[in-house]
Amino acid sequence: MSWRSGDRVSVKERALAHFSFVTGPVSRLLATAQNGLEVLRYGGLETGAVPSPFQIVESVPMYRLRRYFPPDSRPGGKPAGPPVLMVHPMMMSADMWDVTRNEGAVGILHAAGVDPWVIDFGSPDQVEGGMQRNLADHVVALSEAIDTVKKVTDRDVHLAGYSQGGMFAYQTAAYRRSKDLASIVAFGSPVDTLAALPMNLPAGLAVGAADFMADHVFSRLDVPGWLARTGFQMLDPIKTAQSRLDFLRQLHDREALLPREQQRRFLASDGWIAWSGPAIAELLKQFIAHNRMMSGGFSIRGDLVTLADIDCPVLAVVGEVDDIGQPASVRGIKRASPQAEVFEYLIRTGHFGLVVGSKAASQTWPTVAAWVRWISGDGEMPQDVVPMALQPDQATDTGVPLASRVAHGAGAAAEVTFSVARSAAGAFVAANKSARALVAETARTLPRLARLGQINDHTRISLGRIMTEQARSTPGGEFLLFDGRVHTYEAVDRRVDNVVRGLIQVGVRQGAHVGVLMETRPSALVAIAALSRLGAVAVLMPPDADLHEAARLGAISDVIADPVHLEAATALPMRVLVLGGGESRDLEFADDADVVDMEQIDPDVVSLPGWYRPDPGYAKDLAYIAFATVGGELVARQITNFRWALSAIGTASAANLGNGDTVYCLTPLHHQSGLLVSLGGAVVGGTRIALSRGLRPDRFVHELRQYGVTVVSYTWAMLRDVIDDPAFVLNGTHPVRLFIGSGMPTGLWGRVEEEFAPAHVVEFFATTDGQAVLANVAGAKIGSEGRPLPGGGHIELAAYDAEDDLILEDDRGFVALAATNEVGVLLAHPRGPVDPTASVKRGVFAPADLWVSTEYLFRRDEDGDYWLVANRGSLIRTPRGPVFGDAVNDTLGRIDAVDLAVTYRVPAGERELAVSALLLRPGGSVPTADLNAAIVNLPVGSAPDVVHVVTDMTLSATYRPLLGPLRSAGIPKGSRHAWYLDEDGTYKRLTAAVRAELTASADE
Missing domain, CATH: 3.40.50.1820 (Alpha/Beta hydrolase fold, catalytic domain)
Known part of the structure; x- marks a missing residue:
């Protein structure tokens, strides 16, 4: 039998195939072993790359x-x-x-x-x-x-x-x-x-x-x-x-691995450093x-x-x-x-x-x-x-979409499982976001309120003490921002200690009254804190006030001044201690002036006396004296350590301040808002505080971003200069979440929240002695003073007869409480020392109890929120009924065109006229119909007799409208920008004839 050539080829191929079947895995195994050994010895395959x-x-x-x-x-x-x-x-x-x-x-x-x-x-x-x-x-x-x-x-x-x-x-x-x-x-x-x-x-x-x-x-x-x-x-x-699995599966195929080998080695080992x-x-x-x-x-x-x-x-x-x-x-x-x-x-x-x-x-x-x-x-x-x-x-979602992950990744089943689990967790987190926020807020707030509740007359608490606590807990924590620079708690605290040594060297002792006449800058903050640490009283002197009168009212023995105010300070009959100045240290003063340059004292060579104990102040101790102008006269306001702590802890709690916040202090430190709210809240909250050289609208937005400001402090109409500045543009994002302060007009309030959304305003109300503190924490009701601050003491609203200026009593002779939306006098149950000038009431709601009348008139709405309607002494009684100035101002301020509204009394013979002045926004106008529509919503009292538009208003140093210049101008002249309240209860144009009638009444 013979073989055909085709049969011989077929047999050969079958033999080779059988041989390959046997040797292939062996070759693959050998190649895997050889490449694997190279990886083990050298960390990877040699690619020959240069x-x-x-x-x-x-x-x-x-x-x-x-x-x-x-x-x-x-x-x-x-x-x-x-x-x-x-x-x-x-x-x-x-x-x-x-x-x-x-x-x-x-x-x-x-x-x-x-x-x-x-x-x-x-x-x-x-x-x-x-x-x-x-x-x-x-x-x-x-x-x-x-x-x-x-x-x-x-x-x-x-x-x-x-x-x-x-x-x-x-x-x-x-x-x-x-x-x-x-x-x-x-x-x-x-x-x-x-x-x-x-x-x-x-x-x-x-x-x-x-x-x-x-x-x-x-x-x-x-x-x-x-x-x-x-x-x-x-x-x-x-x-x-x-x-890693792909690499192992291809380890036998060197040619397939080489193109990606350098990248693999980089990620697996070579590319990572400490x-x-x-x-x-x-x-x-x-x-x-x-x-x-x-x-x-x-x-x-x-x-x-x-x-x-x-x-x-x-x-x-x-x-x-x-x-x-x-x-x-x-x-x-x-x-x-x-x-x-x-x-x-x-x-x-x-x-x-x-x-x-x-x-x-x-x-x-x-x-x-x-x-x-x-x-x-x-x-x-x-x-x-x-x-x-x-x-x-x-962000509308929390990360890379699920579909993209699944489409891109290998191992779809595992990826889907992993992503679904994360998505479920994300849904749970979203559903509980408010709960988490509440827990985080509570974790910060409760210890502060607990501390506030534990304060009594003999509790040691002061600005200097809390600064020391912060420096010890977070020495490297950022604290003070100024002129684009940042200073840590440790650095500021060390500077405070050095200034204390300097004060001791020149003979200042615990309890001494020392004036502080300085610009708002780090050295001013340090001086105030050093006096607190020493146990002295810092008398905060406004540079634009009568300094001789301030020195007399504050009973100061020395004054600390910066070089800018050295000349004004040397005019006072007392020793001047010069501190700070930074770049301007050329001190020029008369030869007979009693001046000590504190910067020349070496703190390291000062021996501390036996009597010195740092931060000795008790809650009951007088810590500061600030000043206000009332009726054109300078009035001293005494502030105890308790009063300071109440505002500081209250601010930190109401604003939920934490170490991620930066408080922007626009008000000067000699003003109560700067001392109590900005500085106090920042120190208690462990936040950063950014000091400004004063309100500069052209720098406001830039400094918000440069400092990372999250909380802006204000007083009255301060932010109006920012919003109305022609160059004001808020492009892109901003870090602000809160504006905190007091007295912001309702119209400005709405504009601020509109421009800086989603930030909102937290409005405070506090009496000078701190016995009554309210805060509109939610910010939902524009114009409301909010509710009592936890830990701030018990308050009540006493029933009040505005016509006869009487607090009303019940059948048993105790003070009656005002009903919902009725005007009442705000009473505070005192905690801590009572100001000797306060209006003290006993036997108010129970035998022998003690309450302080704040002399402010409020109404409380259905939700329990308080609304300031007037100061008891500024209530205007007209033939139509009482006019509550603050309530009128809030109502008129809601007209879109109105920038500021103030209400004041003008004598008209034996009676009084209530006059409201309106300052309009640029390009704004007030139709008579808008005025009548607004006054319908007046919550309490009567409408003003006359309303008129003014071209300007004089503001105080704290941006509060001054009534004196307006009141002295008398009844406004008749014009298309002035209205009077007719007998039918609507406003009509004030004409020369109507004004003549009003003026005649005044002359009589």
Whole structure:
């Protein structure tokens, strides 16, 4: 039998196939073993890749500045293009920009005609002092590197940063105010860190955790490179596990692995470096717990910085499925930098894929190169780069959408399970958001109110004492902001102690009355606190008042003055102690003047006497004397430590102040609002306080952002100057959440809340002695004084007969209570010392009880909220009935065109006329119909007899309208801007004839 050739081929093929079946797995096993051994021995496969050439242009302990493809490496001496300085995050090596030569950032940019530079911060654990680096060190170093690149290339620099490196880029641009920067390119860099957190962590949980970790963990702990790598991988454990599984499955196929081997090795081991504890703590504290990339007011070596100062173009590269630098967080740059043109480039990839990998090579870096050429005037804007839309203040979702995660990730089932669990948790968190907020607020408020409730006459409490407590608990905590600089609690407390030693050296003792005549600046705050710590009485002298009368009323023995007020102080017949002045220390005074320069006293050589005990003040002790002008006369207001503590703790509680807040003190410290509300609330709340040199409308918005102001204190119509300023524009976001103060007119109140939404106004009412304190915490009822502040003492509203000016009694002879919406006199059950000038009542509601009449008239509505209607002494009694001035002012102030409204009495013979003056908003007018419609809503009392429009109102130093100049002008002249109340109860134009009748009545 013979074999055919086809049969022989078939048999051969079958034999080879059988051999391959036997040897294939063996070869695969051998290849796997060989490649695996190489990975074990060398950490990865040898790729033969050569890094891109670079030159070290600058080398200092903090960084090395690399210039890739330096001029001598360019063929034919090709000129360099626009410089791009790339910034890596702290936990990653600077080699991330050159992971693969052909597909890495520096190679692609160079090929596109761009001049790539890289700042290399090195590994801090391998540099002396490296593990003590903080964020400010990196920002300052990057700023210095920009100067070098600018000097070498003589061109403005494009700053490009990945993840935290992009945050550095933003912060440095703000620190430099965009000097020498052509643009910023940020890849997956969070700005509004609380808008969307990795793994959809709730913001409330993240804030608390970040604060705790910053204060108690990373203040003592550094992060080694392996831990940084592990933490990064844990943020996306599914992708990490999938990558490792894919590598193991392809370990036999060297050719398939080599193209991605450098990237794998970088992420698996080579790319991670140590992270210093102080830098992590500062990151957690400033940019997560306090979210100061958005609010502003973050500190770079004592200078306060805000992203609102960035005015160069910005390109934010957004990863559509980036679960670390989430889109909602990255897009916060649009609201944080209202002066900058902000663009975005959306790419469907995760966090690391933005800068390394196939999509980065084919999409990200060509787009960046085109962006740089466009900004430099050499090309068109990249097609997929679009202006960033303004995002809402509050994110509508908490992170990367579920559908995007599922579509992008491998292991769909596991991802779906993971995401559904997170979504369910997110729904639970959203449903309980108000509950979490209440818990957080309660955790801060209850201890304060408990402390307030425990205060008695012999409790040691004072400004100096609480400042010491804060300095001990958070010595490095930021406290005092002024002129763009920040001072810590420890630094301020040390300065206070030094001034105390100086006061002791010149003979000031506990109980002495010492005048303080100073501008609102750090030295004034220190002087007031030092007198408190010494146990002396600080007499707060208004610079625009009669200083001799203030000195007499305050019974002062010495006066502390700054150089600005030295001349005025030396006119007083007493010793002058000069403190502060900073830049102006040239003291000029008469030879016979008794002047001591406190700055020349060395506190280290002062011996403390045996009698000295720091912070000896009891609650009952007199601590301050402030001044007010009543009826044209200067009146002294005595403030005890209890009164100060009541306002300070009450403010901190009502405003829910915490260490993430910054209180903006617009009122001078010699005013009660500045001392009791702004300074007091900030010290008790552990917040930062920003002192101003006075209200400057042109600087107001900038300082809000520069200082990161969350709470603005005001008095009366102060904010009117801001809102009415022609240059006032509030572009982009702002950090303010509250305005706190007293006396804000209703019309201005509504305008402030409209302009600064979602911020609202918290209006306080407090008697001079502090026995009655009300606060409109909710802010829902514009014009209301709110409800009694917990811990502020018991109050009642006594029934009142306005016609006869009598407090009414019941059948048993006790004081009757006013019914709902009836006018009554506010009574306070006193706690602590009673002012000897107060109107004290006994046997009011029970035998031998003691109450103080505040002499203010209120009504209480159905919800229990109090509304101030008048001061008892300013009540105007007309033939039609009593006119309650404050109630009228609130009602007229609600007319849209009205800026300010005040009501006052004008004598008309044997009777009185109630006259209301209206100051209108720019361009506003009041039709008669609007006036009549408004007065219908007057809640109590009669309408004013005459209403007229004035062109201006004189305001006091605290922005309260002064009635004296208006009252002295008498009955207004007839005009189209004046009305009288006719017998039918409606307003009609005031004519010359009607005025003549009114004037005749007055003459009679």
